[in-house]
Amino acid sequence: MNRLDIDIDYLLDQLRALLAIPSPTGFTDTIVRHVCAELDHLGLDYDLTRRGAIRALLPGTQKAGARAIVSHVDTLGAQVKSVKSNGRLELVPVGTWSARFAEGARTTIFTDRGTYRGTILPMRASGHTYGDGVDDLPVGWDHVELRVDAYTTHAAMTDRLGIEVGDIVAVDPQPEFLDNGFIVSRHLDNKAGVAVMLAALKAMKAASEPPVDIFWLFTIAEEVGHGAASVVLPDIASMVAVDNGTSAPGQNSAEFGVTVAMADQTGPFDYHLTRKLVQLCRENDIRVQKDVFRYYRSDSASAVEAGADVRTALATFGVDASHGYERIHMHALRSLAELLTCYGLSEVEIPRDSAAIGPLEGFTRQPDEDVLAEQALTPRTEIGQAVRAPRRD
Numbered sequence: 001m002n003r004l005d006i007d008i009d010y011l012l013d014q015l016r017a018l019l020a021i022p023s024p025t026g027f028t029d030t031i032v033r034h035v036c037a038e039l040d041h042l043g044l045d046y047d048l049t050r051r052g053a054i055r056a057l058l059p060g061t062q063k064a065g066a067r068a069i070v071s072h073v074d075t076l077g078a079q080v081k082s083v084k085s086n087g088r089l090e091l092v093p094v095g096t097w098s099a100r101f102a103e104g105a106r107t108t109i110f111t112d113r114g115t116y117r118g119t120i121l122p123m124r125a126s127g128h129t130y131g132d133g134v135d136d137l138p139v140g141w142d143h144v145e146l147r148v149d150a151y152t153t154h155a156a157m158t159d160r161l162g163i164e165v166g167d168i169v170a171v172d173p174q175p176e177f178l179d180n181g182f183i184v185s186r187h188l189d190n191k192a193g194v195a196v197m198l199a200a201l202k203a204m205k206a207a208s209e210p211p212v213d214i215f216w217l218f219t220i221a222e223e224v225g226h227g228a229a230s231v232v233l234p235d236i237a238s239m240v241a242v243d244n245g246t247s248a249p250g251q252n253s254a255e256f257g258v259t260v261a262m263a264d265q266t267g268p269f270d271y272h273l274t275r276k277l278v279q280l281c282r283e284n285d286i287r288v289q290k291d292v293f294r295y296y297r298s299d300s301a302s303a304v305e306a307g308a309d310v311r312t313a314l315a316t317f318g319v320d321a322s323h324g325y326e327r328i329h330m331h332a333l334r335s336l337a338e339l340l341t342c343y344g345l346s347e348v349e350i351p352r353d354s355a356a357i358g359p360l361e362g363f364t365r366q367p368d369e370d371v372l373a374e375q376a377l378t379p380r381t382e383i384g385q386a387v388r389a390p391r392r393d
């Protein structure tokens with residue numbers, strides 16, 4: 001087995017620390033500095049893009065055909081759209097999330113003069129005033145407002161506080177770490193993924209040298225679609241995104257083990273890389289299930305759309321109520337960290353990928369009638385020449 005032991009206490013400590021740092025998209029400098037400090041502690045070299053995406057390197061025996069593992073430090077949030085006549089704030093969401101989950105949220109408003117606390121409320125917030133009319137109000141960002149915890153009853157007073165259009169609003173995560181392994185919080189997407197990567201990286205730093213360089217990427221704008229668009233190097237041949245799976249009715253994701261996505265709204269993930277991840281789980285006694293996400297995209301989509309010729313896969317921890325009051329389990333986080341160590345230490349199965357352009361020789365093959373007939377006679381061929389026969393269990 002290539003699976004390494006994961007320091008669970010370290011993973012949990014990192015998740016707590018990450019959740020304590022507000023980092024809606026567009027307001028990520030502080031959390032970038034936190035992750036860089038942790039990379040310093042682990043003894044890794046890294047560099048940053050202009051806006052703060054992090055690219056850390058765990059050197060391998062070979063540079064060409066490098067691997068990458070990516071997650072994002074940014075979260076959902078909001079911005080001030082306008083100051084209303086009653087002194088409260090109209091909001092627009094940062095990222096895609098329902099105002100249904102914004103109602104009642106405690107927040108911090110970041111202004112040029114300092115911070116203010118506040119609460120996002122429906123416009124009919126008092127049952128004593130509106131009676132059943134509270135329940136008649138539609139759900140949507142046009143029907144909520146942010147009440148600032150400062151003395152203000154009209155727009156001019158709020159203006160004097162220094163609150164302006166465009167100010168960032170961070171939503172409190174309100175985390176709970178339960179004794180039975182469940183974790184309930186906002187923003188587990190994707191601070192749990194970052195904690196998983198750091199825990200896997202800690203384990204791998206103390207292990208043997210991987211066969212190829214591994215870049216550990218932390219992006220800052222995944223929730224608005226930019227993600228890994230400008231952080232992937234030409235030497236990177238394959239990239240595994242670490243993010244949340246959606247454990248909901250009609251989905252095959254689970255809050256336990258690893259969920260490997262076979263496709264999302266941008267199309268299928270790389271045929272060979274996804275199957276390699278599943279096979280690594282099976283060979284290393286890691287619980288695994290597959291899923292397809294219809295309303296989902298991750299860092300891998302932005303990289304491919306930006307022109308990166310890189311094999312992509314998505315390995316996830318199951319999240320209940322994603323982009324809402326999310327819930328995960330430690331079993332999934334540990335399992336996913338273990339898979340990352342298995343992947344990082346696994347042998348290169350497609351040597352041709354070390355070059356961006358090459359001849360037909362060594363190019364991969366997918367199953368057809370001839371290949372399947374051949375595999376029936378020789379079931380464990382190299383992936384670089386043919387894929388393994390499908391499992392029947």
